[in-house]
Amino acid sequence: MGLTKWAYSLAESMLTEALPRRWAHSLGAAERARSLSLILGRDSELLEAAAVLHDVGYSPSIAATGFHPLDGARFLRDQEGADERVLRLVAHHSCAVLGAEERGLRHELETEFEMERPDLVDALIVADMTTTPDGEYTTPAARLSEIVQRYGPDTIVGRFIQRAAPEIYAAVERVGSRMADVEAGIQPM
Known part of the structure; x- marks a missing residue:
């Protein structure tokens, strides 16, 4: 079974019934992620697999710490033997290190899972932060605002996402520049 087919099947089995909005997201x-294939080349399948799996840590059947990037990556490593690069992307998606810090889990996250290449981390940030909870396209500003409103500005998630906002916007800018270069015929370095 190919990487993406396996990833879709696993994510669907873990999210569709328990958390249908997470599945839609x-x-x-x-x-x-697929829309970024022009700049990802041979890593397109990897990013798509990580994108569909990035929120499996919310599944009630595996939530242990309550921090979904860490719970998801641990499950994928320990129970599924997932590709190391998928693990890194899931563990570190959307500035997760800042969320881990808010929860006192930064050391665990950083020692268990190395960071993946910055261009792939950026691409996963874009995939996550331009998608509503219902799976529709949105702007990063609208997505960040929705998260703060849903959780509250003074909650762990609210504080984390507000701290992460500058890096999220920077990642969106970097990915946008790379896409514009490729579309203009400028080959990435």
Whole structure:
């Protein structure tokens, strides 16, 4: 079974019934990841797999710490033997290190899972942060605002996402520049 087929099947089995909105969001994020294939080349399949799996840590059947990037990556490593690069992307998606810090889990996250290449980390940020909870396209500003409103500005998630906002916007800018270069015929370095 190919990487993406396996990833879709696993994410669907873990999210579709228990967390249908997370499943819709994951499908939308995977669609955004596919839209970045021009700049990802041979890593397109990897990013799409990570995008559809990035929120499996929310599944009630595996939530252990309550921090979904860490719970998801641990499950994928320990129970599924997932590709190391998928693990890194899931563990570190959307500035997760800042969320881990808010929860006192930064050391665990950083020692268990190395960071993946910055261009792939950026691409996963874009895929996640341009997708609504229902899987539709949105702007990063609208997505960040929705997250703060949903959780509240003074909650762990609210504080984390506000701290992460500058890096999220920077990642969106970097990915946008790379896409514009490729579309203009300028080959990436």
